[in-house]
Amino acid sequence: MKRRDFLKHSIFAIAGAGVPLSALQLVDPKELFAARPELRWIFLVDTYKCVGCGFCVKACKTENDTPYDANVTRTWVERYVMTQEGKTYADSPKGARDGFTTSKIDLGRGNYREIKEGEIEQGFFVPKLCNQCDNPPCVQVCPVGATYKAPDGVVLVDRKWCIGCGYCIMGCPYGVRFFHPEHHVAEKCNFCYHRIHQGMKTACVDACPYGARRIGNLRDPDDPVTRVVMTQRVGVLKDEFGTKPQAFYIGLNREVR
Amino acid sequence: MKSHVWRPLWVFLAIVAVILLARVFLVPEDFGVHETGYMYGWYREGNVQEWKDPQPKYLGAVYCAECHEEKTTGRDASPHGAIQCENCHGPALGHPDDPPALAIDRSRELCLRCHAWLPYPTSGRMAIPGIDPQSHNPGEECSSCHDPHHPNLEEM
Amino acid sequence: MVHGELWTVKEFFVLPNEYIYWSIQIVMYPFMTGLVAGAFVLSSLYHVFGVKQLREIARFALVFSFALLPVAMMPLMLHLQQPLRGINVLLTPHFTSAIAAFGIVFMTYGSIVAAELWFVYRRHFVETVNELRARPVRGTGENLRLRLFALLSLGAMDLSEEALAKDHKAVTLLAGIGIPVACFLHGYAGFIFGSVKANALWMTPLMPVIFIMSAVVSGIALCILCYIVTMELRKILARRRKASPGAPTAEELKGVETHEVRLTSRYLLLFMVFALTLELLDIIFRGYTAEKSWDILREVIYGLDFTKIFILQYGVGNLLPFFLFLLPGLTVRRAALASILVIYGVFMMRWNVVIGGQAFSLTFSGFMHYHLPIIPHDWETFREGLAGALLVMATPFALFWGLNKIFPVFLQEEGH
Numbered sequence: 100m101k102r103r104d105f106l107k108h109s110i111f112a113i114a115g116a117g118v119p120l121s122a123l124q125l126v127d128p129k130e131l132f133a134a135r136p137e138l139r140w141i142f143l144v145d146t147y148k149c150v151g152c153g154f155c156v157k158a159c160k161t162e163n164d165t166p167y168d169a170n171v172t173r174t175w176v177e178r179y180v181m182t183q184e185g186k187t188y189a190d191s192p193k194g195a196r197d198g199f200t201t202s203k204i205d206l207g208r209g210n211y212r213e214i215k216e217g218e219i220e221q222g223f224f225v226p227k228l229c230n231q232c233d234n235p236p237c238v239q240v241c242p243v244g245a246t247y248k249a250p251d252g253v254v255l256v257d258r259k260w261c262i263g264c265g266y267c268i269m270g271c272p273y274g275v276r277f278f279h280p281e282h283h284v285a286e287k288c289n290f291c292y293h294r295i296h297q298g299m300k301t302a303c304v305d306a307c308p309y310g311a312r313r314i315g316n317l318r319d320p321d322d323p324v325t326r327v328v329m330t331q332r333v334g335v336l337k338d339e340f341g342t343k344p345q346a347f348y349i350g351l352n353r354e355v356r
Numbered sequence: 357m358k359s360h361v362w363r364p365l366w367v368f369l370a371i372v373a374v375i376l377l378a379r380v381f382l383v384p385e386d387f388g389v390h391e392t393g394y395m396y397g398w399y400r401e402g403n404v405q406e407w408k409d410p411q412p413k414y415l416g417a418v419y420c421a422e423c424h425e426e427k428t429t430g431r432d433a434s435p436h437g438a439i440q441c442e443n444c445h446g447p448a449l450g451h452p453d454d455p456p457a458l459a460i461d462r463s464r465e466l467c468l469r470c471h472a473w474l475p476y477p478t479s480g481r482m483a484i485p486g487i488d489p490q491s492h493n494p495g496e497e498c499s500s501c502h503d504p505h506h507p508n509l510e511e512m
Numbered sequence: 513m514v515h516g517e518l519w520t521v522k523e524f525f526v527l528p529n530e531y532i533y534w535s536i537q538i539v540m541y542p543f544m545t546g547l548v549a550g551a552f553v554l555s556s557l558y559h560v561f562g563v564k565q566l567r568e569i570a571r572f573a574l575v576f577s578f579a580l581l582p583v584a585m586m587p588l589m590l591h592l593q594q595p596l597r598g599i600n601v602l603l604t605p606h607f608t609s610a611i612a613a614f615g616i617v618f619m620t621y622g623s624i625v626a627a628e629l630w631f632v633y634r635r636h637f638v639e640t641v642n643e644l645r646a647r648p649v650r651g652t653g654e655n656l657r658l659r660l661f662a663l664l665s666l667g668a669m670d671l672s673e674e675a676l677a678k679d680h681k682a683v684t685l686l687a688g689i690g691i692p693v694a695c696f697l698h699g700y701a702g703f704i705f706g707s708v709k710a711n712a713l714w715m716t717p718l719m720p721v722i723f724i725m726s727a728v729v730s731g732i733a734l735c736i737l738c739y740i741v742t743m744e745l746r747k748i749l750a751r752r753r754k755a756s757p758g759a760p761t762a763e764e765l766k767g768v769e770t771h772e773v774r775l776t777s778r779y780l781l782l783f784m785v786f787a788l789t790l791e792l793l794d795i796i797f798r799g800y801t802a803e804k805s806w807d808i809l810r811e812v813i814y815g816l817d818f819t820k821i822f823i824l825q826y827g828v829g830n831l832l833p834f835f836l837f838l839l840p841g842l843t844v845r846r847a848a849l850a851s852i853l854v855i856y857g858v859f860m861m862r863w864n865v866v867i868g869g870q871a872f873s874l875t876f877s878g879f880m881h882y883h884l885p886i887i888p889h890d891w892e893t894f895r896e897g898l899a900g901a902l903l904v905m906a907t908p909f910a911l912f913w914g915l916n917k918i919f920p921v922f923l924q925e926e927g928h
Contacts, residue, residue, distance in 0.1 A: 136391075150481040152469040154443045161447055162413050171514050175528045180476065189877060194528035198469030200489060207523045207878070222476025236709060238396045242611035243600040247399035250391040257403040262600050263593020265533045266611055272710035274527035274874045278515040283593040292407040302414050308438040308470075309480055340709055350478075356525070356875040360668030360675065361682045364627035367666070371619075375602055383603050395608045 138251040139317040139345075140290055143324045143333070144226050146350035149311035151176055151224040153198035158306035160196065162291060171277040172196065173288040174228040174303055179354055180204065180214055181221040187354045188212060199224070225355055226312060228303070229254065229275040229288035230336065230344030237267035237276060237287075246285065252317075252345060253292055258284050272340045290314065317345070413447035416440065420448065430506040444504065464489070467498040485509065515593065518892065519883045526878035532870045535896050536884055537587040539866045540904045542701045542723060543730070543859055545584045547908075549698040550731010551577040552625065552690055557779065559628075559687035569772050572742065572921045573735045574632065578625050579912040584618070586904045590895040610704040617700060621693045628686040630666070631679045633919050637665040664918070698727040705865060712805030712876075713812070713869040718794050725787035730858035732780045736773055737851040738912075740844055742921070743769045773847045777837050780854070788830055791861070808876040812868060816879065821864050829857015 159174045160167050175194030181187050190205040203211040235254050238246050245261035248254050256267075261284035268276040268285060279286035291301035295314065299305070304312045315324025327333065333347040336355070348355075386401040420441040421428040431437055442448060444466060445458040473486030493501075516531025551573045558570030589595045602619075605612035644650065644658040668675075699720040705711075706719025747762045795813065798806060813821060833850035867882050885897030894900055 147478065148480045150470055150479065150484060151474070154440075154469065158414060158440075158443065158447075169514050170517060171529050187877075189525040189875070191525075191528055197465060198472075199474065200465065200468040200472040202474055207526065208521065216475040219475055219477065221478050222474065222481075223479040224481070235396065240609045240611070240708070241606055242609040242614070243597075244387070244398035244400075244604045244606045245600075247390075248392045248396040249404055255399075255403065255407055257400055258406075259403070260400060260597070260600060260604075261594065262597040264588075264591070264611060265593075266609065266704075268529075268533055269708055270710055272874065274530050277529035277531075278533070278593055280514045283515075289407060291412075293410040294412050296408045297412065299412055299416075302412075305414060305416060306440055306443055308440070308443070310438075311480075356877065359678060360666075360670060361631075361678050363666040363668055364623075364630050368623045368627070371623075378599075379603050382599070387604055398604070398606050 136250050136252075137318050140231060140252050140295065141315055141317045141324060141328065142228065142231070142290070142346040143313040143315065143327055144346065144348045145311045145313075146223050146225050146348060146355075148309045149176065149224040149226055149307075150309055151178060151195060151199040152308070153195040154306045154308065155226060155303035155312060156194055156196045158302040159288070159291075162294070162302035165286070166280055167196075169280045170194075171280065171286075173275070173286070174226065177225045177227060177356075178204070179221070179223055179225065179352075180219055181354065182214060182218045183220055184218070188214065189354075189356070195224075221352070223350065225348070225351070226303075227273070227275070227336075228346060229290075230273060230342070230346040231290060233343035233345060234341060236270045236272065236340070236342055240266045240270040242266065253290050254287070255289055255292065256285050256287065258282055261285050272337050272342065273344075413449050414440070414442050415448040416442075423452070427505050431504075434507050436504060436507050462497045462499050464496070464498055467502075467504075471498075515892075519885055519896070521881040521883065522873075522878065523881065524873075524878035525875045526873040526880060527875060530873055530880065532867065532880055532882050534591075534866055534870065535882065536898070536901050537591040537896055537904070539859075539862045540587040540901055541584070541591075542698070542727075542866075543862045544580060544587065544904065544908075545698055545701055546723070546727030546730045546858065546862075547734050548577055548580040548584055548621075548731070549694040549724070549727045550729065550733075551580065551735050552621075552694040552731070553728050554732050554735050554776070554779070556687040556691050556694075559683050560691065569735055569739045569776060571632065572739055573731075574625065574629060575915055575919045575921050576735065576738060576908070576912055577731075578629055578919075579915050580908045581618075581622050581625065582911065583904060583908045586907060587900075590900050590904070610700050610707060613700045617693065617697050621690070621697050624686050624690045624693055628683055628690065629919055630664070631682045631686070634665065634668060634679055635671060635676065636920070637661045638669050638671055641665055641669070660918070695724050699724050701727075705869070710874070711869050712803075712872075713809060714865065716794055718790055719865075722787065722790045722794065725783055725790060726858050726861055728783045729780060729787050730855055732776060732783065733851040733854035733858075736776050736780065737848055737855070739776075740769065740773065740848045740851075770842075770844055773844055774842050777842065777847055777850075780851075781834065781837055784830065784834060784854070788826070805876060808872045812871045812879075816871060817864060817868050820860060821868075825857055825860035825864055829853055829860050833857070 153176060156172055156175055159165070160172060163173060165171065165173060170193065172194040175191050175196075176199075177189055177191045177195075178199055179187060179189050188204040192199070192205045202216075203213050206212055231253050233252070235248055238248055238254060241247075242264060243260060243262055245257045246254060246267055247257070258279075263278065263284050265278070265285070268278070271287075276285055276287040278284070291299075291303075294301055301312075301314055304314050313324050313327075315322040315328075317325055317328070319325060327349075328347050331349065333349055334351045335344045335347060336351075338344070384400050384402065387399065388401075390397040390399060390401055417428065417440050424441075428441070431439075442458075444461055446461075448458070449455060451458060468489055470481075470484050471486045472489050474481050476482060498504075514531065516533045516535070519535060520531045522530070555570045555573035555577060558567055589598060592598055601612060602615040605615055607613065640661045641658060644654055644661070647654070650658065702720035702723025705714040705723075706716055708714045743765055747765050750762045750765060798809060833853040836846055836850035836853070839846075870880055871882070872879055885893040888894035888897050888899045
């Protein structure tokens with residue numbers, strides 16, 4: 100074959116191959132839906148309103164069958180106290196399952212720190228839960244495809260397929276994952292998936308008497324939670340990791356971890 | 357290909373073939389790449405429904421009010437109106453069939469969740485009337501003096 | 513108790529779900545795969561680069577490498593919360609995860625070592641089969657041996673010069689391919705840690721390279737050590753029996769041994785320099801750039817783990833054997849001691865990375881202290897305790913003893 104013929108044929112072949120391949124790109128409806136689904140769950144936490152009662156933790160454990168006495172929890176509340184000296188003390192006794200009923204800060208190993216009322220400049224509570232990230236590093240590192248991002252944005256764990264290697268637990272920058280003490284697989288908050296898909300709110304959102312926790316749909320422009328996220332100065336946790344977390348916070352300060 | 361040097365390769369390929377065959381039987385049909393792409397969407401699709409299936413345990417104050425109106429009306433007008441009944445009484449589950457009665461928790465610890473005084477400026481905690489658990493009637497049940505469904509400090 | 517709670521003591525502000533989830537077995541895993549990779553690289557130095565003087569130890573290294581392979585699986589099976597589902601990594605691998613690479617790399621590497629072993633020992637298999645077939649009467653043990661070796665020969669009974677030359681070529685090729693695969697096997701183990709952005713101590717692009725270098729170091733040191741031990745045993749046997757024609761005397765063995773050990777230790781020193789340079793670079797860089805995590809990392813590296821890192825790992829495990837090897841007139845006994853220290857140093861490196869990375873909380877304001885379970889009193893304290901670690905350490909030697917019956921490491925007559 101002459102060189103010219105060869106080049107001509109190659110160019111036609113490549114151009115020709117380009118057509119069906121590009122058609123595949125345009126016409127795949129599943130990917131279109133995934134790019135802009137009508138439903139994308141987000142969470143809003145108001146740390147000014149949280150009083151540290153811990154009813155959310157209690158409700159979550161009960162609703163989702165996390166053994167009550169086990170020292171793991173799908174959601175928890177942290178306490179931050181800033182003193183006049185410029186020091187910050189933080190704790191989360193049993194994840195705030197029993198609330199915060201003493202002003203003594205739990206330092207671990209049986210030690211406590213009493214802080215006098217006059218010394219306190221700031222004190223507040225920060226509820227935490229899975230951020231259902233848009234770029235979840237926990238999903239990226241799962242070796243078997245046992246954890247995944249559902250089309251509505253919630254990150255779920257397949258209890259029947261998880262091998263329990265713990266890579267997802269190590270991969271989460273927020274510490275929301277743990278091994279379920281009875282199922283022996285990875286576990287974490289899933290936005291009470293069974294409740295939200297039956298038109299209810301998550302157990303923690305319902306349990307909170309002060310409205311510190313709210314859940315909404317980012318794709319619904321009229322959703323009140325979406326309105327807050329779009330119009331107010333909300334923050335997220337550890338955004339330097341590039342995880343694109345979808346739990347938004349009002350009232351974070353520089354000390355919140 | 358006649359040479360004996362290829363024999364170990366055949367053994368290796370046979371092992372690979374066995375694994376690929378095993379996949380057909382051991383991997384569920386609906387396992388694959390789904391809407392969210394390969395990195396985030398490599399999973400067994402049937403699992404999504406498995407997470408939607410469970411029955412909710414907490415049913416909400418509106419459900420309780422259907423029968424227990426006398427408890428909810430007085431409470432609703434007070435600051436305790438914001439608290440779900442089930443926060444203190446536990447989840448409704450199948451009540452009134454199963455369980456026929458919910459627990460009544462009279463412990464101090466329950467009330468101290470909100471009412472143990474904590475001096476935290478900028479937190480909503482300071483807006484709640486609170487006491488020092490060590491000095492305010494230690495060991496007593498709060499409900500022996502305060503009515504949780506109709507909390508009113510002036511009427512005491 | 514939840515998994516990890518038993519051996520974790522939290523101090524200051526640690527998140528409720530944080531425990532030391534990756535404990536002793538995850539320290540053992542890169543340690544064992546490192547020995548595999550190192551042993552193989554040593555064997556390849558002879559087969560590929562033709563360093564003739566390493567012939568004796570090369571064969572040894574290859575068989576030992578094969579004995580270590582199944583043991584590499586053990587720590588993982590003991591660690592997994594669902595070990596029976598371990599096969600899922602081969603069935604539905606998620607290749608965005610470094611652990612998923614495990615299935616492919618492990619199988620490839622195992623196949624290469626197995627294939628290389630086959631080519632090296634094919635002549636031995638065929639000769640054994642021919643010899644056993646020639647016997648008119650055979651016992652049950654001999655019949656079994658005949659069956660096994662006939663199977664292992666894969667029917668390739670040709671022992672002509674061309675056939676053996678083909679074997680030789682195949683070995684060279686496989687050893688050559690095997691080096692990058694061995695590097696990949698252990699490099700990906702380093703990538704498992706280095707790519708975890710959530711962990712401030714692990715996250716560095718240097719991690720895969722550090723792991724490869726220290727893996728080669730540990731592999732070479734182990735081979736030196738086992739070679740010495742095996743040679744000592746041979747010397748004892750040689751002294752006991754009357755000199756049979758062809759078998760080396762104790763004196764001859766001694767000469768070979770010292771020479772091999774001295775040469776191999778040069779390579780060991782080279783890789784030790786690489787490994788140490790990279791590790792120090794990592795620490796210096798972290799201190800220099802002083803990112804958000806530096807305060808807590810400094811507390812861990814220079815405070816809590818100072819003894820483990822600088823005294824035990826760098827001091828006893830690196831510097832001391834370095835000088836022991838370098839001092840003139842290296843004796844076999846000194847080399848054995850130094851090799852033991854090097855292996856210990858590499859183990860401490862794995863410990864300081866795995867456990868050290870979990871010594872601080874994600875909050876950067878708390879610590880987690882690891883208490884290795886010593887006495888096992890249930891399955892959990894056995895599999896993730898000292899007993900489990902010792903089991904993993906001892907198994908390759910047991911396997912090696914068994915493998916030596918099929919792939920004898922000391923053959924007088926051989927093609928190459």
